[in-house]
Amino acid sequence: MLVNGKQDNLISIRDRGLLYGDGVFRTILARQGKAQHWLLHYQKLQQDCSALNIPCQDFALLSTELDRLLTQHPDGVVKLIVTRGQGTRGYAPPVQATPNHIWSVSPCPDYPVDRATLGIKARMCQLLLSHQPRLAGIKHLNRLENVLAAAEWNNSESHDADIAEGLLMDEQRHVIEGTRSNLFLVSQGKLITPDLSRCGVAGVQRDRVMAWAAQHNMPLQVRDVGLDEVMHADELFLVNSIINIWPIRELEQRCWSDFPITEKIRHELNGQNK
Amino acid sequence: MLVNGKQDNLISIRDRGLLYGDGVFRTILARQGKAQHWLLHYQKLQQDCSALNIPCQDFALLSTELDRLLTQHPDGVVKLIVTRGQGTRGYAPPVQATPNHIWSVSPCPDYPVDRATLGIKARMCQLLLSHQPRLAGIKHLNRLENVLAAAEWNNSESHDADIAEGLLMDEQRHVIEGTRSNLFLVSQGKLITPDLSRCGVAGVQRDRVMAWAAQHNMPLQVRDVGLDEVMHADELFLVNSIINIWPIRELEQRCWSDFPITEKIRHELNGQNK
Numbered sequence: 001m002l003v004n005g006k007q008d009n010l011i012s013i014r015d016r017g018l019l020y021g022d023g024v025f026r027t028i029l030a031r032q033g034k035a036q037h038w039l040l041h042y043q044k045l046q047q048d049c050s051a052l053n054i055p056c057q058d059f060a061l062l063s064t065e066l067d068r069l070l071t072q073h074p075d076g077v078v079k080l081i082v083t084r085g086q087g088t089r090g091y092a093p094p095v096q097a098t099p100n101h102i103w104s105v106s107p108c109p110d111y112p113v114d115r116a117t118l119g120i121k122a123r124m125c126q127l128l129l130s131h132q133p134r135l136a137g138i139k140h141l142n143r144l145e146n147v148l149a150a151a152e153w154n155n156s157e158s159h160d161a162d163i164a165e166g167l168l169m170d171e172q173r174h175v176i177e178g179t180r181s182n183l184f185l186v187s188q189g190k191l192i193t194p195d196l197s198r199c200g201v202a203g204v205q206r207d208r209v210m211a212w213a214a215q216h217n218m219p220l221q222v223r224d225v226g227l228d229e230v231m232h233a234d235e236l237f238l239v240n241s242i243i244n245i246w247p248i249r250e251l252e253q254r255c256w257s258d259f260p261i262t263e264k265i266r267h268e269l270n271g272q273n274k
Numbered sequence: 275m276l277v278n279g280k281q282d283n284l285i286s287i288r289d290r291g292l293l294y295g296d297g298v299f300r301t302i303l304a305r306q307g308k309a310q311h312w313l314l315h316y317q318k319l320q321q322d323c324s325a326l327n328i329p330c331q332d333f334a335l336l337s338t339e340l341d342r343l344l345t346q347h348p349d350g351v352v353k354l355i356v357t358r359g360q361g362t363r364g365y366a367p368p369v370q371a372t373p374n375h376i377w378s379v380s381p382c383p384d385y386p387v388d389r390a391t392l393g394i395k396a397r398m399c400q401l402l403l404s405h406q407p408r409l410a411g412i413k414h415l416n417r418l419e420n421v422l423a424a425a426e427w428n429n430s431e432s433h434d435a436d437i438a439e440g441l442l443m444d445e446q447r448h449v450i451e452g453t454r455s456n457l458f459l460v461s462q463g464k465l466i467t468p469d470l471s472r473c474g475v476a477g478v479q480r481d482r483v484m485a486w487a488a489q490h491n492m493p494l495q496v497r498d499v500g501l502d503e504v505m506h507a508d509e510l511f512l513v514n515s516i517i518n519i520w521p522i523r524e525l526e527q528r529c530w531s532d533f534p535i536t537e538k539i540r541h542e543l544n545g546q547n548k
Contacts, residue, residue, distance in 0.1 A: 010284035020417035021295030091420040092428035130404035142416035143294035146365040154366035
């Protein structure tokens with residue numbers, strides 16, 4: 001763990017990240033001492049900081065720190081948090097912010113390997129995402145909606161170990177994303193992914209799939225998607241930087257068993273990870 | 275500063291309060307060694323914890339710690355944060371949470387004293403609050419909307435020292451609250467305060483005004499309020515635990531100069547603070 005470049009695992013209780021969730025973060029997979037798609041993650045970090053008007057640390061500094069971290073922990077889930085730092089009391093951000101940045105590494109989750117090939121069981125969450133265009137797309141630290149959604153099938157009363165992810169709709173019943181992943185539909189040979197301009201988090205892996213589609217002339221639409229369309233898709237898959245790509249084999253009584261296009265994209269994106 | 279009862283000003287970077295804003299807080303005014311309306315604040319804390327399924331520390335423990343704090347700092351703004359504590363990686367809350375609780379004290383803000391009598395200048399914020407019934411009313415740690423709203427008139431480009439508060443509307447253009455206060459309208463001898471079932475924070479001071487109205491047979495409505503109604507109110511006032519009650523004397527070109535009912539409520543609530 002590194003806090004502002006120093007070995008540490010503590011932060012001030014006056015940090016605005018704690019007080020208000022006033023910050024952003026990235027979750028990055030490290031394999032054999034290499035942080036996958038670090039440049040893309042840095043670019044997103046920069047965008048997200050800019051959207052909240054938080055000064056972002058520069059690439060060279062963060063890259064140096066990341067290298068130090070990876071020397072000690074070559075494999076794991078690397079998390080980078082940037083907060084607006086401390087300020088005077090009150091919501092108004094300080095005019096001259098001194099951001100804090102925090103690195104931590106956790107062991108790679110031991111997901112069953114066949115999730116990538118056989119697919120996962122997913123559920124629809126009851127919680128509906130709220131619309132906040134000013135925060136949509138940003139991976140910020142206000143994540144209570146995700147916490148409440150994940151609690152729906154992970155708490156003691158309703159634990160279902162077979163369910164690997166929950167899908168979230170907004171108040172207009174558009175399907176937006178998974179609690180920790182982005183969603184793609186394959187329908188009649190084209191890709192569709194929900195519009196994230198009012199809610200949701202736009203992940204790096206989603207960008208990679210979109211870039212792949214553009215390079216391979218595969219039609220891709222970014223737009224509102226209803227539940228009915230999701231249930232009738234030819235294939236569904238979820239992406240994030242840790243799981244990479246998981247097809248959905250079961251969602252609320254509907255089952256899928258073939259994922260040819262998901263499989264193709266997975267192989268090609270995996271190739272880029274090497 | 276106290277963290278889990280120990281003199282400290284640091285918290286783990288694995289605390290879910292920092293990671294996800296997974297916690298709640300209270301802001302309490304301390305005067306001459308007494309925390310005003312501590313019991314009401316504790317009851318709200320308990321309600322808010324319960325809404326997020328965070329175990330709340332018991333009253334006796336927190337009261338003892340608060341007393342210790344007040345011995346050292348008899349006057350100030352006392353903040354109490356309760357987070358869900360640490361857990362394994364991921365949004366899902368741990369089945370057995372071990373919450374952290376954090377006390378801090380800041381100096382009382384030196385607001386001009388005439389704000390309570392002459393009223394303040396307020397503005398309408400551009401940011402629109404999102405609807406999340408699952409989180410509405412709760413004073414949780416996901417406060418980026420408040421941060422963005424407060425930044426509208428407090429940053430370097432648009433600083434207006436004369437503006438003391440900004441009012442927030444939701445996406446349906448209902449007026450909901452101030453960035454750090456609750457709003458009341460006085461209209462034809464009755465009180466009106468916005469419904470907070472879809473967004474907003476229901477503060478202790480709002481409850482106190484509502485209780486006062488009930489005790490004094492003053493008609494009070496809790497319902498949706500449009501901007502037009504706000505602009506045509508006989509009086510407007512803002513409440514929170516630190517400012518107590520401030521009338522609004524100016525809001526977007528409309529001015530008010532007499533606040534007889536606000537004045538009456540202010541005196542009576544102040545009397546209870548003694």
